[in-house]
Amino acid sequence: MAAEPVPGLRLPELADSQFRLLQRLMLEASGIALAANKRPLVAGRLMKRLRHYQLPGYEQYLQLLEQPHYLAERRLVVDLLTTNETYFFREPAHFAFFGQWLAKRKGALRIWSAACSSGEEPYSLAMAVSEHGTTQDWSILASDLSLSMLERAASGIYDLAQARHFPEGWLHRYCLNGVGAMHGRFRVQAALRQRVSLREVNLVQPLPEGVGPFEVIFLRNVLIYFDNDEKQRIVRRLVEQLVPGGLLFIGHAESIHGFGLPLRLLSPSVYQHL
Structure with a gap:
């Protein structure tokens, strides 16, 4: 569940120059060119990392990413900004x-x-x-x-909801239904x-x-x-x-x-x- 906003607390803004740096990071790391209209998505997905490090804004987060011992964090940025929408038997x-x-x-x-x-x-x-x-x-x-x-x-x-596009009978033929703590899921x-x-x-x-x-x-x-x-x-x-x-x-x-x-x-x- 997302954290409740604190009354009177202004959320940090992702400035043009900061977004351009993130565009460059993504291009160099993955070859993916972030379009200008992705800026709100980028800001939203990286907000949790600002909270994780208790940083006041994106400028401080970008400075952190430049430090050599934060290579794993740079990889995490790529993970967070890569769209992974998919489902079984798509198209x-x-x-x-x-x-x-x-x-x-x-x-x-x-x-x-x-x-x-x-x-x-x-x-x-x-x-x-x-x-x-x-x-x-x-x-x-x-x-x-x-x-x-x-x-x-x-x-x-x-989750079982992801099985909605399975051909009839395939869920039971090729997967195991979860029980107990795994109820509502399949493997x-x-x-x-x-x-x-x-x-x-x-x-x-x-x-x-x-x-x-x-x-x-x-x-x-x-x-x-x-x-x-x-x-x-x-x-x-x-x-x-x-x-x-x-x-x-x-x-x-x-x-x-x-x-x-x-x-x-x-x-x-x-x-x-x-």
Whole structure:
């Protein structure tokens, strides 16, 4: 629960110069360009850190971030300012297409959920492969910039409200209902969690050794946070890890038109490597 405002206490304001410094920090750390209209969101999300350190304003917090032994706090800023809206089976048309593709495909399957947030996407993919796939030789890499999101994904525990988009019967088939103190929650079955490996990956940097190749890459609802040049670099870097004939999924609100990549459109926001 949010703290009650103290009568007569004026909340600190995030000045233009302070916001520009935070924009630069985010750009350097994550490649994400914070738009000007994100300023109220930034101020709101960082207010709790001012309270944590009992600081009077953002200027003092920015001075703290500049100190060498506060590197963990800089990482926390990136976590707090990275939007992580996600849910199971988001953009169901993608999962319908993916299920049909899985039913026809033979051979080993390596999948990358490249911006996995708190794990809903990779676990949705794992359920789809278990339901429709024709092979037992499959694995999923789930990566994200945020360590706190990766920790949540590792637990595989979610509120029951997040199961509202599950296909009928899948919650009971692939998850365990919580009891006692865990009532109202569910956990993805261990057999599926073991198929998903979690790794910290910053998509604006060269990929770590051992990432790829893949038959399927999901890169959804992340490109919208980057400028056009950075988008091209990210997508090109990922397509290089996609095998010929492999699939790339991007968000329905995103576009890679004009990037000059060896891809052909199969379905809205679904591409195949030539």
